[in-house]
Amino acid sequence: MTEKTMEHLILIILSMLVAFGPRFIPLRIFSTRDIPRWFNEWMKYVPVSLFTALVVKDVFIDTSAGYVFTGIHNMAKIIASLIVIVVAYRSRSMGLSVVLGLVAVTLLAMVFAV
Helix, strand or coil: CCHHHHHHHHHHHHHHHHHHHHHHHHHHHHCCCCCCHHHHHHHCCHHHHHHHHHHHHHHHEEHHHCCEECCCCCHHHHHHHHHHHHHHHHHCCHHHHHHHHHHHHHHHHCCCCC
16 A cells, blocks of 8 residues: 555545544434423424525525625526425425425526526
8 A cells, every 4th residue: 555545544534533523422422311302492493594594695695706695686596495485384395395496496597597
């Protein structure tokens, strides 16, 4: 094994440990403790809020121009977002919402500028 290959192998192993640690340590700590009910209620909203923050940034912020608010210039994404909101609310299915959102953006991009 060459020195370069060994460096790569060590880098891969260290990267694995760095990625594994933040997932394993909380799981190990909280698996033996009772989590308060208020914390579980609060944690239900975290995935929704993170997903919303990512989507709103993509729909309304133009990062190629230095984080500029686009207003209604991304009409295809705005309409697709509204479709996804309705589908997600009615179906409660993240998978179905994502797939229909992608289809909606694809079809609407043929009509409106993205």
